[in-house]
Amino acid sequence: xxxxxxxxxxxxxxxxxxxILNCDYTNxxxxxxxxxxxYPAEGPTFLISISSIKDKNEDGxxxxxxNKSAKHLSLHIVPSQPGDSAVYFCAARFTGNQFYFGTGTxxxxxx
Amino acid sequence: DTGVSQNPxxxxxxxxxxxxxxxxxxxxxxxxxWYRQTLGQGPEFLTYFQxxxxxxxxxxxxxxxxxxxxxxxxxxxxxQRTEQGDSAMYLCASQASGQETQYFGPGTRLLVL
Numbered sequence: 001x002x003x004x005x006x007x008x009x010x011x012x013x014x015x016x017x018x019x020i021l022n023c024d025y026t027n028x029x030x031x032x033x034x035x036x037x038x039y040p041a042e043g044p045t046f047l048i049s050i051s052s053i054k055d056k057n058e059d060g061x062x063x064x065x066x067n068k069s070a071k072h073l074s075l076h077i078v079p080s081q082p083g084d085s086a087v088y089f090c091a092a093r094f095t096g097n098q099f100y101f102g103t104g105t106x107x108x109x110x111x
Numbered sequence: 112d113t114g115v116s117q118n119p120x121x122x123x124x125x126x127x128x129x130x131x132x133x134x135x136x137x138x139x140x141x142x143x144x145w146y147r148q149t150l151g152q153g154p155e156f157l158t159y160f161q162x163x164x165x166x167x168x169x170x171x172x173x174x175x176x177x178x179x180x181x182x183x184x185x186x187x188x189x190x191q192r193t194e195q196g197d198s199a200m201y202l203c204a205s206q207a208s209g210q211e212t213q214y215f216g217p218g219t220r221l222l223v224l
Contacts, residue, residue: 004153032211043115043202043215044154089153093211097142098167101153 003027004092006102014110019077021105023090026071030092030100035064035075038087038104047088048075080109113137115216117203123222124193131189132219136205143186144213145178146202147171154202160186161208193223 005024013019021035031052036044050057050064050073057064063076077084087104094100116135124130136143141162146154157176159167162183172178175193180186190197200220204213 006153009151034212036215041217043117043204043217046212046214049211091153097159097206098156098169099144099213100156101146103151103153 002103003030004090004100004102006088006090006105008105009103010106010108012108012110013080015082016079019075019080019084019107019109021075021077021088021090021107023073023075023102024071025073025092025100027092027094027100028068028071030094032093033064033066033073034091034093034099035062036089036091036101037084038089044089077107080107082109082111085109115203115205115214117201117216117219119219120217121220121222123224125224126193126195128193129189129191130193130221131187132201132203132221134186134188134203134205134216136184136186136203137207137214138184140205140207140214141183142206142208143180144204144206145186145188146204148200148202148218149198157188190221193221195223197221198223 034049035047038044066073090102143160145157148154160180175191178188200218202218204215206213
């Protein structure tokens with residue numbers, strides 16, 4: 001059972017425009033959410049996170065929005081840059097320190 | 112480099128052989144996780160250590176899999192009698208107490224022929 005879902009396997013965006021990556025989850029007991037970025041042949045790299053008690057967290061070009069009633073979170077990247085091209089995973093923490101990951105969205109930023 | 116390191120980076124083995132992977136976490140991190148990632152999927156939780164204690168194990172971790180963290184520093188993941196379905200990327204991550212962020216190593220890619 002996939003508790004964290006990323007329904008878009010890929011996304012292409014023009015450089016300078018906004019990238020919006022989406023993630024849905026099913027377990028209302030998740031208390032913390034994270035986004036990771038992964039380049040080929042490397043492990044995932046932490047990008048940004050949000051606690052379940054907040055609805056927005058911003059860090060430079062990256063903003064994560066959480067809608068608990070819809071069990072939905074999104075990552076906004078503005079402006080998108082070619083170096084942002086990577087696979088993005090969302091992850092959710094269940095109490096007890098188990099983390100569940102989505103299947104990833106491959107972002108391509110076109111120069 | 113003070114990040115998480117994993118060895119070997121690649122391993123090719125024949126079905127039925129045993130393999131062992133090593134993870135060296137960030138030195139001050141007392142939590143250590145193992146994940147498995149197959150093509151087109153996200154990392155799947157396998158097991159978790161706090162210091163030397165193995166606190167949680169996924170049902171994905173069959174009895175052919177064993178993990179240790181004997182001194183609360185590095186960890187090993189052993190797979191006995193490997194099967195072709197074990198072919199995957201095995202990722203290790205470490206985390207400091209009180210922090211939510213995990214830091215991942217580069218992974219060990221296993222291919223079972």
